[in-house]
Amino acid sequence: MTSSTWTKSDARSFLTSEQTGISLNVYEVELNQDHLPLWGIPYSDGVFDSLRANDHLTDFFFYRFDKTLYAWERRETTQILPSGFQQETVSLNEHAPVIRKIVEQSIVEYFRHHDYRVYSVKYSSNWEVTLKKERAEVFRDLSLLPTMVFSVTNLFSTKSERQIIGLAISKRYIPKFTSDEAELNRRHIDTRDWDRNAKDEISASSRNRRLYLEGTNQADQYTNFLKSAEKPTREFDFLKSSLKSFAEICSKLFLPAPLKVAQFRFVNLPNSSFEASTIAKPQYYFQNEKTKVGDYYDKILSELRPYSYDLFANRIVRIVVVTPEANEGTVDEYLVKLRQILERTIHLRKIEFSVFTVQARQPYVSVLSEFDPLNFDLAIVVVSEQQKKIPIPQSPYYTLKAKLLNQRLPTQDVTIEVIRKANKWADNNIALNIYSKLGGTAWTIEKIEKNASEFIIGIGSTIDERRSLIIGFANIFDYNGAYLLGDCSQITTKANYTKQLTTYLISQLKTALQMKNIAKGESVRLVFHIFKAAGEEFEIKAIELALAEFTEYSIKYALVNLSYNHNYGVFLRNGNDTPKRGTFIQIATYQALLHLGGNSPVPVLIRLDKRSSYKDIYAITKQVLFFSHLSHRSFKPPNKPVTVTYPNRMAKLVTELKQVPDWDIDVLNKMSDKLWFI
Secondary structure: OOOOOOOHHHHHHHHHHHHOOEEEOEEEEEEOOOEEEEEEEEOOHHHHHHHHHOHHHOOEEEEEEOOEEEEEEOOOOOOOOOOOOEEEEEEOOOOHHHHHHHHHHHHHHHHHHOOOOEEEOOOOOOEEEEOOOOOOEEEOOEEEEEEEEEEEEEEEEOOOOEEEEEEEEEEEEEEEEOOOHHHHHHOOOOOOOOOEOOOOOEOOOHHHHHHHHHHOOOHHHHHHHHHHHOOHHHHHHHHHHHHHHHHHHHHHOOOOOOOOEEEEEOOOEOOOOOOEEEOOOOOEEOHHHOOOOOOOHHHHHHHHOOOOHHHHOOOOEEEEEEEEHHHHHHHHHHHHHHHHHHHHOOOOOOEEEEEEEEOOOOOHHHHHHHOOHHHOOEEEEEEOOOHHHOOHHHOHHHHHHHHHHHOOOOEEEEEHHHHHHOOHHHHHHHHHHHHHHOOOOOOEEOOOOOOOEEEEEEEEEEEOOOOOEEEEEEEEEEOOOOEEEEOOOOOEOHHHHHHHHHHHHHHHHHHHHHHOOOOOOOEEEEEEEEOOOOOHHHHHHHHHHHHHHHOOOEEEEEEEEEEOOOOOOEEEHHHOEOOOOOEEEEEEOOEEEEEOOOOOOOOEEEEEOOOOOOOOHHHHHHHHHHHOOOOOOOOOOOOOOHHHHHHHHHHHHHHHHOOOOOOOHHHHHHHOOOOOOO
């Protein structure tokens, strides 16, 4: 780093960060001025396409903003723009996306000019640069390539009321097989059922990597390396060293004159632009609205009883257990332990287990002739890890699950490997899953009284076996987290997404309003948690069409994209500590970061669509935190809210079950009062 940019102030910033500070992995890009002259022409598709296709204008970059197409030089050039372009003044305040793009392209062009491999990451604003000066980590035929990920972003300080260009930096290791398939086969690696790309070549997918590493006895070595490399302290060290490197190239970046990057500034929070605060986690409420402070929720549940205790106090719960006969004794011992947990922690006092064994080399469905599913409340299916890897159409687990769901009987799978490990944490979570699938509610979260009735709607997605995007189910939750409705008929593709979402919203909102006895004329808020940014022709159109059916209510809505596909990181004391769960950093008017604890520095990025009529980003973020304390799959709060995970799981499971012959998807609509999918 040059002396003009690496100052004592910067050094003190890192030192202070070690002692007290929260840091983002973002450098502020300080420019020598906040405006510049730029060439512009009225935008049209024809003009844009012709300019991009012109071989004599390759030294120019073209970018549309609003109704204008702007052009600037990528590098020193003698090329001349065609007539029609006029010089206009663009400013950071009024044209922030244009300035951001100028900075981004100057960095990309620098790396390309210096023979780095730089790639734009699909469906994101990230760029990846292979770090050619760093050694790849080699696991025989599989290498991990050190890669810098950078993104140039528009930030806005609500503290100082100013636009900011940010440069976010992180590091990852990209896997790549360095031997072709023939060579792997010569080394006795069976690649016949590996994942393949569009060219029918084996890919370095997570599944292929797992199969290769297990087959070469390198799985532990690989895992240990990544565990060490991904430590927050290592990531923060990379952030510091990258700052020095970027400072050294400031004067070498080519930007349209007279614009220059003065320096890349890194400071911890709070600073003149941003600050971090902590949103307190919600209280949990159990039977008769009782609550107690603590982190060991299984113990609190045991003491205070589940929220829906009264529904099960005098009810006999009948559970059918299906297991291979080779595991009968082990499963019998496990059921004794499971009964104790269900009685002591979950307070299910009247449980009847009926065990049916599957004979060797017989399909699981062979036991269906031995009992009537209508006589049971739940099925526990014992499988092995190996069985879960069998293709779905032939899978004994999925086949039996589909048959039982056709009879409206939810299932809980348990692997024999988990049963043998005798892990108390896993056993407690299995008991919690069982209770939820029975229709029980272990706890609800803090009730914050609001003048307007509020419903939270989650829309998820999954990828099917053909790698196609499947947009999943919308679920409606009450504002305190109570699960109100879940419709399972809305598995859809983009082609009919808008129409089906409109139909779904009309139907479900009508039911929800009736369930909550909301009178006409009352205020209602709808908060949509969506897996992607809202689209004008998709979510916006569907909501507007649906709300046209409810003009007698005063309805406001918020469209919220909850994303982990970003390049932000939050560090506490140089990565030596974990940021508090609930750490909140507002980085723009409609964007905020929420850290949900754990060892990873990656927060959830909350983006509120500016077309929303309800725009309280803090209240919405608080709601996301609260809903991440609602998972009835685990006693440990997860790092994603149920409004995202539940629809995703529903979509994924239904997509999988549709591969089983003769499965009836419509039966799930008759199970909307149970979390059958968790």
